[in-house]
Amino acid sequence: MNQVPWFSSGRELGNLIVASNIINCAWTKIHELQRDQTALPCPVRHEVYKPSPKCTVVAFVSLPDCTQYPLPGQGDLVPSPLFDFLRTEEYPVSINRAALTLFTSRHDHLSGLKTQLTEIEGQLIITGHSLGGSVASLFTLCLLDANILKPKCRPICITFGSPLIGGFGLQHSIWNSFFLHVVSNQDPVPGLFLPSGRSPPTSSHSQTTGYKPFGTYLLCSELGCACFDNPDLILGLLKVISSEVAGGFKDVDYGEILRNLKERAICKGLPQVGERFADPLSAGIIMELETIGFNQTKLLQHNIDINTVISTMEEEARNLTQKNKDSGAKKLNKIKIDMARLEWYKKNPKVLNMGYYDCFKIKGSKTDLKVEGFSEFLTDYWKDMVAQVQRKPQKEGATFRTRWLYAGTVYRRMVEPLEIAAFYGEGGKDYMKNKRSAHYKLLQQWYEEDVKPPSRDKLDSKKQKVSSILTEDSCFWAHVEEAILSCELLKSENCTLEQGKSSWDNLVKFEEYVMEQINNYAVSPEIFLGESSFMKWWGLYEGYIDTCSNSHRSPLISFMKNGSDRLYG
Template sequence: MAQGRRSLSERLEMRAEIISKAFELSMNAHKFCGARSDEYLSQEIHNSFEIVFAFPGSWSVNEWFSCSPFGEIKIDLSLFPCLRSIGNQEFAFVNEAFFREFIALLRTSRLAIEVEKAVKDKKQVVFAGHSSGGSLAMLTTVWFLERYTRKNGATTPRCVTFGSPLIGDHIFSHAIRRENWGRCFINFVTKYDIVPLTMLTPLSLIHKTLPRILDFHCPKSEFYKHMMISTSSAASSFYLNVLTQASLVASYVASSFRGSTNILVGNFSKFVELSPYRPFGTYIFCDEDKTSFGMENPDAILQTLFYFSRLSTEEEGPMVACLKLNANMRYEVVLDNCLKMQNFVYLENASDLEAEDIKDTLHDLGLDTRAILSLYAALGFEKQKMKNEAEIEKEIIEKDLCAIQKYKMDCELSKVGYYDAFKMQNNESDFKADVARLELAGIWDEIVDMVKRGEFPDNFEGKKEWIELGTKFRRLLEPLDVANYYMQGRNDDAGSYLIKGRPRRYKFPQRWHEHDKRMVRYETISESCFLGEVEEIKFVSKKTCYEDIKERIVKLEGQVLDWCNNEVLDKDVILESSTFTQWWKSLPDEHKLASCIKHLFVMT
């Protein structure tokens, strides 16, 4: 059942006082800050350990869209290394205009200095923003998480936004959930607020009306002060264009978790350019009638953002649309009511929607049957992802890994490394090991394919149990795949194992492991496949002289030394009869005397 019998602040694990202060400072930032790139407000909470940083919004089109149609750019991995899919190596995209403002703020203001001081003082840092000020709050929070929390274990920050636009794509959202950072972001959205949906619309459709709308929301503008009637036609055009585009995006995304096989739906994005932006974090949907609910499933949030912003009827005219635009400026009353609620509803599972009181809450908020069915589908899709993970044949994986481990130990007792024994295929045990290898390869190929298709929960690649099992699998099995590759002479036709033959079932777990260990530079040659490099050097050395491959040899030796020092390279690799030992001892004497790994071998 839904976790709906606690107050909002209890559910968010954040005091109502802090949320209220975040909103107050966010609105003050609009009123008192000048250029957004170099100003913000900060305030320490009296008799508490929190400090709030609030950012102003922006009121010009070029501070929302850098270019058409949606103004997104690839994320800067030097600042945000986590914002990517690990196995697929796809990088997140972010709104360039918002990102540019964040970079300017970081470089030209005292923000970084003040945050550093707050960390040293062991303060709980809270970033906040209303409207597009929320975009800065979110980006600054991710920067803090990357710089302080993930690397140095600092206190987890919180981010509170009010009617903020979307800032990143589905990979951005995926990475936030994988790192378990979703709970850091709390996004309030009030009924009919169109601002969170604005980035789902291409600039070409709103470039004439957006300046008027931004003026309408700017606290310093005449539109904001007087709500001029001339805004009504622009409001109507803007509102309907945004809702139309939001409907297209929501429908397209919904087709994926509803299992649609319609060819037209599948090819839709080829003909209509859809916005890449997606939500992340926890969203709190509320109205002025003291009704609200929350969720953190990004697919369900996207559907709700659309249905929550729809006009009540198609007949509602320009003046109604104009009045509804004011929803972005009415968070104070809504927030006050929301924080006083003692029966806050939080949707986590599709089954939560079966409760009558929750159905009543959603109905009171204007979500019709179609909207609730979309929530069912989105939450059900997440349930299926969890089921997919639970159905992975872990018992078979463990059984086969135990069989390979025993095979390895038996080979070692015979003074033969299992890599070399497997290449020779002289015994029945070698055949049995091959059977286990093929079974494991099939299971892990399917796991990797499902990761690529997004059929597991977003946090799958970040879970310790899968990182550790994947690492164990890779280190134990890949040497046999390398041995099989060169035993069959596949390098003669296909080329190097490392370049042409290495399967994704090893690349993905290696990336998971390297990401978990905070490795900045990812290795193309790992401890599980370095014998492929040895085989290639042996092959190349037949056609060239030592000097031509010396640099390559020295680099490999340095890596081997690191693996030995970190105790990730097993001793069977340097048995007297092993491929590695025999190759190294065939190197020129002057090289061996200067080698960094000469102590690993008995010199003869």
């Protein structure tokens, strides 16, 4: 049975945050910059502060006109090459036009700021108010992408009253959150660019369009505060705040709010939910919403059903629990066991004078059927792993690939030959075009992007270990099978002149390919076993060379007569 959390900890987390110095430090520096009359009167300004030797604060503020009098089109979501690194295979990334305009207007200055921050030590806080907070978020994303900060200097972005800056693509691409957004229930700016209307936050309408929140939200009222990270609930609450705050835009004193919240957190002055909910998780969520000024009556007025919200959060928790269970130690242990079984299977067929590729192709024993079962499990696992990389931003995906690339390469070299054997064993043709899975192509592409050409020392090292290597090209046997088909076509009475020329050209290319693999010690000795498909091809090809009138001199002849025993004996 899948478990869900017993309690909701949003109030406790909120109290912990407001009682800490980090959030007060961030707002203090924003306030200092806002009072600085010597700063240039540009739409967005920033300043670097050093409140202590081990803490650096970069504060951003924008002119009030940017939010109080928004221009037509400022709320549009638009693509930007500056944030292409966040794109995924499934969803494009678009940014709020107003925030993007402010960010690009300071791009040169911010490029210099990035260089300056490479030298700092300790905690880095990126913070901003209103649209200055939007610019702070975009700048933090660029810092995370550039990966230029010292290892122990990870940025934390804290915004105050900042509008949403992106859609579903941005929300989906940020898989490690470094963002905390502080929002007062009296501040309409966070919902500035949201469309009017009262659609439920958990409805299926427009799930992948429009503005979407990301990171953690600290929602505040005169009664207290609570943290939320459920994006649908956050979106619904921001819409309610935006629609209910009367009198247009006004200054919200986040400094005063933080002082009151800190006192309240220390004194534990929080309301109680009573006996309305026996379930502690439901009770906790109700208390958190009431703490920030949202009772059930107000929520229902805006078509937000608290029971639906709770059910959605419980389902998310179940899915997360199941995901963690599926990707836990038990699953990883099974993967290791199955790879060990494949290694054993690879070594065993040599007593039949053929490698595991040909043994699996003919499927002459029950063991072959068992191998088919656990190779399918491995393939499902790696397809999912590759899909995860595709859903991540480029930089994060690159880190992920580096961590898993070796294991993925061993899997590809071990398992893909089995798929090739099954394909040609059933009479298939042109595996590369008609059958090869996309996840194999990507694993190979990432490996080739990462690996460097072998040096002479590395070749010498490979030569010493050649007796135990895996064939490096996981599609080697597909090339062998196509070469066999070309030989058979050449010997066929129905072979046309054009087909013959094409088949011969393919065989010459294959021969060159084989010699390259041999010279780089990139093929396993098992290809030379007497009953292997490679030796079948060589028998056909050698006989064709001996009988035809073509003057072609095969570079493989001398190697097959002498070199194979010397290097692979």
